[in-house]
Amino acid sequence: MNGFAKKSSQFSFICKICEKETLKKTGKSDIYCENLYSHLLSDTHKKNTKQEEEQDYEQLKKLINDHLSNKKKKKKDEKGLSEKINEENEEVKVYLNFVAFLLKERLSYVQVERIGKYLQNLI
Ligand SMILES: [Zn+2]
Numbered sequence: 001m002n003g004f005a006k007k008s009s010q011f012s013f014i015c016k017i018c019e020k021e022t023l024k025k026t027g028k029s030d031i032y033c034e035n036l037y038s039h040l041l042s043d044t045h046k047k048n049t050k051q052e053e054e055q056d057y058e059q060l061k062k063l064i065n066d067h068l069s070n071k072k073k074k075k076k077d078e079k080g081l082s083e084k085i086n087e088e089n090e091e092v093k094v095y096l097n098f099v100a101f102l103l104k105e106r107l108s109y110v111q112v113e114r115i116g117k118y119l120q121n122l123i
Contacts, residue, residue: 003016004016004017005036008029008030009030011032011033011034012030012031012032012033013030013031013033013036014029014030014031015031015039015045017045017048017049017050018039018044018045018048021044021048022044025044037064037067037068040060040061040064041061041064041065095116095119095120098119099112099116102115102116
């Protein structure tokens with residue numbers, strides 16, 4: 001499995017074992033680096049992998065799949081977290097707006113503080 005890919009340009013590589021088919025399919029023999037994983041997981045690459053290298057290939061495939069699903073999962077977690085922060089910010093904003101309103105109504109700081117504390121316990 002080692003050395004099956006050859007750097008072609010800054011952004012592309014040549015898969016040595018699929019070079020001919022890649023050329024036939026796309027009109028050029030190099031593949032963009034961003035397509036490395038999808039190429040390795042493709043039927044073309046699987047078909048061209050020699051039998052004695054199949055085990056290595058399956059291992060690599062598993063590694064890529066794990067990596068990709070981790071990446072996806074991480075993205076989802078990050079999204080969940082930022083949504084949570086947004087929700088919290090929204091609550092804080094409502095609370096601060098309300099405190100500002102109370103101050104404008106010329107309630108004393110002590111009164112505002114008491115109401116504020118009461119509201120905080122509600123949230
Ligand atoms: Zn290939």
